[in-house]
Amino acid sequence: MTQRQESAGTGRACVLVIDDDATLRRALGINLRARGYEMLDAADGTTALAVAARRPPDVVILDLGLPDLDGVEVIHGLRGWCHAPIVVLSAREDQAQKVAALDAGADDYVTKPFGMDELLARIRVALRRPAVPADESAPVVTTPDFTVDLAARRVTTAGGEEVRLTPTEWALLEVLVRHPGRHVPSRMLLQEVWGPAYGTETNYLRVYVAQLRRKLEPDPARPRYLITDPGMGYHFAPADPR
Structure with missing residues (x-):
């Protein structure tokens, strides 16, 4: 399968749309x-978290301006387990x-008003990324502070605890680790x-590299592994330079 289609055995990717605009939800529902x-939908953050818990989605479309919770709060709520x-x-x-929003764990950002074709393309990219099949021959990269198992798509600390990464954090780390x-x-x-439409949004990289450093580096302010080339x-520097 080229997309994440495991949910509930339907064979179809599930999109959760969280927006208080009923007209927009209907339009997205028709197109999706x-x-x-x-498609599942919710008009507020509280309902969205409950819906997602009952039926884990494959991708989430989230409006930040919700009537009960701020969208960033919803991201934090989802990222605890989703x-x-x-x-x-x-x-x-x-x-x-x-x-x-990106710092909280979002993977992409589309500003209203938007073109439906563009949004659908972003959804396809979002669904493709986590669904890349594991390469069974991919190496396990070990540093003194963490281990990256490229086949299992898993990161663990030196003590064996799993490090939780968002799909975008993993995708970024994977590219760097594959080019040591x-x-x-x-x-x-x-x-x-x-995706191919991107090329100048270096602020995305700054946000996500900072998040990876907080999760992986012993001292994020003085990184040993995820190095900026100004x-x-x-x-990625696999060897500890100490």
């Missing part, structure tokens, strides 16, 4: 179902709001992780 998706990609859909154009010691340009990272990109 016409393309073979299953690894489905989250595409934020919002009229908020403030850069700080976008960064806050080699400079990976920002444009390549953006296109590999977010003005160019990043590289």
Whole structure:
């Protein structure tokens, strides 16, 4: 399967749309179902969290301006247990709001008004990324502080505890780990992780590399493994330089 289609044995990817605009939910429902998706919807954050708990979605479309909870709170609520990609859909154009949503664990951000074809393309990208089949021959990369199992798509600490990563965090780490010691340009990272339409959104990289450092580096302020190449990109340093 090329998309995440495990849910409830339906054979169709499940999209959860969280938006208080009933007209928008209906329009998305028509378009999603016409393309073979299953759709669930909720008009507020509390309902959305309950719906997602009953029927784990394969991708979430989330408006930040909900009547009960802030959308960032909903992201935090989902990210406690749900690894489905989250595409934020919002009229908020403030850069700080976008960064806050991405920092909370969102995977993509679409500003209203939007084109339906663009949103559907973002959904396809979001669904494709977690569904990449594990490469059974992929190596296990071990550092003094954590281990990355590329086949199992799993990261563990030196003590054996699993490190929870969002789909986007994993995708970014995977690209870097598969090129140990080699400079990976920002444009390549953006296109590999977010899709071919991306190439200049370096703020996305700053947010997600910072999140990975907080989860993996002994001292995130002085990274040993996830290294910035100023003005160019990043590289993974597998050896501890101490």
